[in-house]
């Protein structure tokens with residue numbers, strides 16, 4: 226997902242109006258309803274079964290903005306559960322037409338606006354099982370994709386049909402029936418068969434399996450992805466595409482298939498842009514995060530009618546084949562100008578969001594904070610640490626601290642849009658505390674190895690950092706993830722005596738701070754005044770700007 230600039234600026238203005246009230250009150254002011262709970266919580270009709278694979282077949286009707294199709298949901302009962310009611314999510318105005326279980330039609334009822342309860346009746350005691358859900362209707366159409374999701378029925382520059390979907394946050398159930406909770410990905414991947422006019426090409430996740438010619442000038446194209454995949458990442462692209470292939474020799478020694486799909490009239494512009502930055506991206510990210518996590522499914526960039534999205538092994542690209550974020554440098558430092566923002570950011574998500582996914586969208590900072598930081602690490606790898614520092618300090622200036630970056634659990638609620646810049650700022654802050662880049666890199670490699678193809682909670686990520694760094698990081702995580710105040714390091718310096726403390730923070734906030742031109746001093750700074758003797762020559766201005774706190778000299 227991408228930072229929504231204009232909209233958030235407007236929002237932050239209104240939020241400053243209401244920040245008079247304490248922050249927590251602000252969070253609780255968001256009203257959640259029963260649909261949010263049905264969507265955001267793993268209730269009894271969801272928790273007894275584990276999704277193994279989705280087998281989707283859809284036929285979009287471009288002119289009437291309708292889709293019809295089916296999803297074969299392969300699942301495995303958890304443990305010895307005897308439950309027989311399944312909650313399937315499919316958002317209005319789409320509707321379920323029928324559900325088949327072991328060749329019999331079974332009954333189902335709607336619960337709330339977007340959930341359906343399927344009565345399986347007497348369930349077979351199989352290891353694995355499946356149901357087929359047939360559905361149809363007019364899916365929600367996206368007004369401002371990818372930020373507000375839905376289906377996209379549009380025309381390309383030559384007036385030809387162009388279709389796709391973007392649905393992070395809103396959820397995949399906006400266009401197909403599934404268990405729409407991030408914690409349960411189809412362990413064995415998914416296939417997607419799209420029936421459309423055979424004059425159009427269909428692209429989707431993974432590898433193309435088949436193109437079948439059908440009557441009536443139609444064809445059915447099937448793509449299949451074998452690795453676990455987020456529901457919101459399963460996406461078709463339908464249009465007048467041209468494509469070229471390439472390969473990348475991975476550090477693992479394996480060769481990764483690269484495949485690029487753009488509208489036929491953009492092939493010339495796209496080729497140099499994609500070829501240059503995709504390989505630079507893989508080189509940097511395999512260095513910092515380890516091998517591309519979906520080797521079997523390959524890596525793809527697919528031109529989309531919206532700016533971009535991290536669709537696993539079929540990344541959506543709409544940045545106009547130019548560098549920067551639509552030509553601009555988000556950091557304002559110049560270090561964001563020499564690479565294609567969408568290729569780098571969305572590809573960073575293959576590691577953080579797709580390889581490592583959060584159970585609850587309330588922890589989406591793990592997706593966006595780490596991926597925003599992947600931009601910093603891309604710059605670090607290709608332009609050096611100083612450039613990375615400057616870029617990170619530049620994006621930090623965009624943080625609004627309107628509300629905590631962790632959202633409300635169990636109700637499909639994202640945290641503040643600060644999860645991008647502040648998530649990255651916090652990681653750079655921790656890197657500065659650690660002051661050991663080989664260990665820091667080890668942690669990023671370790672995260673992708675130890676949480677490979679897994680879903681996680683913030684707590685697991687916190688514990689991992691605390692264990693690996695051996696630093697007292699919990700107060701730091703609490704301050705930057707769960708609060709909105711940015712600590713102020715107040716200090717006075719007089720006749721070789723440095724007095725220091727933190728203000729504008731949680732009362733139990735504390736952290737080690739290195740100072741001295743050779744980092745000779747490592748002080749534990751808390752909210753209580755402390756004192757240390759330090760020669761002026763060693764002290765002045767040696768507290769790194771890579772720490773994300775404000776420094777304030779006071780006269781005592």
Ligand SMILES: [Zn+2]
Nearest residue numbers: 226227593596
């Ligand atoms: Zn993102």
